Amino acid sequence: MTDLVLTPNIPQPDDFYAELVATHESLSKEESDALNARLILVLANHVGDNTVLKQALEAASQGARHPLR
Amino acid sequence: MTKIFEVPLYAYESSADQASALPVRHQVIVVGAGPVGLAAAIDLAQQGVEVLVLDDNDKVSFGSRAICFAQRPLEIMDRLGCGQTMVDKGIQWHEGKVFFDTRQVYGFDLQPEKGQRRPAFINLQQYYFEQFLVDRVRGLQQQGAAIEIRGRNKVEAVGTHPDHVRLEVETPEGPYIVEADWVIACDGAGSSMRSMLGKDFHGRVFEDNFLIADVVMQSDLPSERWFWFDPPFNRGQSALLHKQPDGVWRIDLQLGWDIDKDKEKRPENVIPRIKAMLGDDIDFEIDWVSIYTFQCRRMERFRHDRVIFAGDSAHQVSPFGARGANSGVQDTDNLCWKLSMVIDGRAPETILDSYDRERTQAADENISASTRSTEFITPKSDMSRLLRDAVLDLSAQFEFARPLVNSGRLSTPCIYDGSPLNSADGLNGPSNTRPGAPCPDAPVGDGFLLSKLNRGFNLLTIDADAPDELEVDGVSVKRLALSVKDDPSLALKHRYLGEATSAVYLIRPDQHIAARRDSYEENAFRQAILRASGKE
Numbered sequence: 331m332t333d334l335v336l337t338p339n340i341p342q343p344d345d346f347y348a349e350l351v352a353t354h355e356s357l358s359k360e361e362s363d364a365l366n367a368r369l370i371l372v373l374a375n376h377v378g379d380n381t382v383l384k385q386a387l388e389a390a391s392q393g394a395r396h397p398l399r
Numbered sequence: 400m401t402k403i404f405e406v407p408l409y410a411y412e413s414s415a416d417q418a419s420a421l422p423v424r425h426q427v428i429v430v431g432a433g434p435v436g437l438a439a440a441i442d443l444a445q446q447g448v449e450v451l452v453l454d455d456n457d458k459v460s461f462g463s464r465a466i467c468f469a470q471r472p473l474e475i476m477d478r479l480g481c482g483q484t485m486v487d488k489g490i491q492w493h494e495g496k497v498f499f500d501t502r503q504v505y506g507f508d509l510q511p512e513k514g515q516r517r518p519a520f521i522n523l524q525q526y527y528f529e530q531f532l533v534d535r536v537r538g539l540q541q542q543g544a545a546i547e548i549r550g551r552n553k554v555e556a557v558g559t560h561p562d563h564v565r566l567e568v569e570t571p572e573g574p575y576i577v578e579a580d581w582v583i584a585c586d587g588a589g590s591s592m593r594s595m596l597g598k599d600f601h602g603r604v605f606e607d608n609f610l611i612a613d614v615v616m617q618s619d620l621p622s623e624r625w626f627w628f629d630p631p632f633n634r635g636q637s638a639l640l641h642k643q644p645d646g647v648w649r650i651d652l653q654l655g656w657d658i659d660k661d662k663e664k665r666p667e668n669v670i671p672r673i674k675a676m677l678g679d680d681i682d683f684e685i686d687w688v689s690i691y692t693f694q695c696r697r698m699e700r701f702r703h704d705r706v707i708f709a710g711d712s713a714h715q716v717s718p719f720g721a722r723g724a725n726s727g728v729q730d731t732d733n734l735c736w737k738l739s740m741v742i743d744g745r746a747p748e749t750i751l752d753s754y755d756r757e758r759t760q761a762a763d764e765n766i767s768a769s770t771r772s773t774e775f776i777t778p779k780s781d782m783s784r785l786l787r788d789a790v791l792d793l794s795a796q797f798e799f800a801r802p803l804v805n806s807g808r809l810s811t812p813c814i815y816d817g818s819p820l821n822s823a824d825g826l827n828g829p830s831n832t833r834p835g836a837p838c839p840d841a842p843v844g845d846g847f848l849l850s851k852l853n854r855g856f857n858l859l860t861i862d863a864d865a866p867d868e869l870e871v872d873g874v875s876v877k878r879l880a881l882s883v884k885d886d887p888s889l890a891l892k893h894r895y896l897g898e899a900t901s902a903v904y905l906i907r908p909d910q911h912i913a914a915r916r917d918s919y920e921e922n923a924f925r926q927a928i929l930r931a932s933g934k935e
């Protein structure tokens with residue numbers, strides 16, 4: 331059974347982060363939100379494992395500063 | 400009590416040059432006695448070059464500015480004879496905490512890599528760094544070296560000629576003219592040498608202001624780096640607390656763009672900000688306070704014939720990641736052996752273009768790293784802030800997000816990939832010691848590798864044969880013979896051999912690797928030495 335990877339896994343984290351921010355550059359709020367939605371779907375498809383995706387949804391919810399409803 | 404940065408260190412004195420009917424010609428004039436100019440002068444003097452330093456001031460850096468000095472610059476300081484003094488005075492640290500909003504999201508421990516003489520970094524006030532360099536200049540003078548610093552000598556005009564540079568210098572006793580075969584312009588970010596020559600300085604300004612304060616306080620807070628994103632005492636902004644020697648603490652507070660700088664600098668406005676951060680009951684005294692706007696920019700080229708730019712005059716970065724002084728002394732480390740070889744005819748003038756090639760590459764790396772840190776610390780769009788905050792929120796619970804948190808990446812040396820001085824890699828060895836890389840330190844016998852290297856070019860052999868000395872077209876190379884057995888911890892093997900069983904490295908005077916092979920092969924190494932001395 332595979333588990334969601336929650337240890338550092340991106341070889342060049344600063345490169346990735348800079349590209350992520352750059353992709354949003356000069357987009358409006360709506361365009362950025364839509365881009366994020368597409369990005370989530372693309373990545374989810376790449377993961378392609380419902381158990382892992384469920385764990386990812388949980389991790390993202392837990393990460394919030396204030397408890398989510 | 401007078402602060403050390405208020406005492407003249409190289410007070411003005413008349414020099415014979417001022418009375419001379421004809422301008423006196425020097426081998427090298429360094430403009431600016433900041434950390435970079437001083438390092439350049441010491442490096443040249445150690446190689447027997449005659450050098451004169453001119454500075455419009457007569458003191459060390461006013462207030463500290465730089466506080467964090469990284470391993471590679473400390474190794475360079477060892478070569479310049481002041482590494483130990485700096486490390487003895489400096490504070491070593493490796494732990495830190497990151498706070499977001501009201502909570503600590505995580506703590507880190509940057510355990511230094513073992514088996515190296517110097518720590519990953521120390522904290523030391525810039526004025527101490529400069530003072531130790533001036534002490535070293537005095538030491539060299541006592542040994543008879545041709546090195547001189549002239550305080551309150553301000554360069555006011557520059558004239559470039561095919562075989563020399565002419566400077567007009569203003570002093571308390573009036574102006575005089577002086578000449579040099581070569582000039583190194585280390586006159587800082589606001590370089591007047593640069594503007595007098597009409598050279599560009601492009602880049603970007605970050606629309607933000609930072610209040611930088613050094614305070615003296617008795618405190619049992621640990622020697623850790625504490626960084627706050629969006630804390631309650633500085634909403635929407637960032638803050639940093641870091642310890643320096645003598646009970647001095649560095650405080651950085653982001654203030655935003657639309658502020659009145661003069662007003663914010665007044666004690667009645669600074670003190671409440673610091674109290675909000677440290678608590679009302681802490682007694683402290685302000686050592687120095689200043690407000691900065693940060694920029695990332697560089698000159699397109701650092702060499703302009705006989706005037707060569709180094710340090711902040713050539714490139715400027717935001718301080719996140721401590722790359723200003725750290726990279727400036729790496730500039731002079733790169734430049735001085737080349738210039739000294741040109742001066743005594745062992746290398747063609749064109750080798751100086753490799754300085755330009757290698758150090759603009761390093762400047763680009765530094766600018767990129769500090770731009771990224773600045774973007775993370777002060778996101779410039781809503782989405783960038785949203786992503787940043789998401790990373791910080793996740794980092795509290797999930798380790799994976801922590802490498803994405805960027806409150807400043809510490810300065811690491813540039814590997815000069817693709818440099819014209821490198822020869823093709825002839826060893827199936829570790830990537831960190833490929834041609835262009837700085838030599839990593841390693842324990843050997845009762846000491847360390849870097850302290851065993853000779854001053855000029857080295858042929859480092861590990862379990863391999865080679866001649867003890869080699870002379871190629873006026874360039875002499877000395878061998879340092881080692882064996883993996885010299886280091887039971889195997890760091891030497893891991894850093895220099897990897898899978899290989901033997902290796903021969905050609906190492907430049909700045910301790911960067913020029914070539915490597917698994918064994919000594921006469922023709923290949925002669926060729927590599929020619930290449931590394933700019934003759935190919």
Ligand SMILES: Cc1cc2nc3c(=O)[nH]c(=O)nc-3n(C[C@H](O)[C@H](O)[C@H](O)COP(=O)(O)OP(=O)(O)OC[C@H]3O[C@@H](n4cnc5c(N)ncnc54)[C@H](O)[C@@H]3O)c2cc1C
Pocket residue numbers: 430431432433434435436453454455456460464465466467468525552553554555585586587588590591592611691709710711712718720721722723724725726727
């Ligand atoms: C808040 C802050 C924090 C920093 N933190 C760090 C850090 O942690 N680590 C780090 O590595 N760097 C740091 N830096 C950067 C560091 O301070 C600079 O990179 C460094 O001082 C550059 O050295 P320099 O010798 O090139 O120039 P400077 O230190 O600016 O020296 C230039 C010298 O030239 C002289 N001069 C200027 N014009 C003339 C003239 N016409 N004639 C004669 N002399 C002249 C000046 O008087 C001065 O002495 C920081 C900077 C700031 C502002």
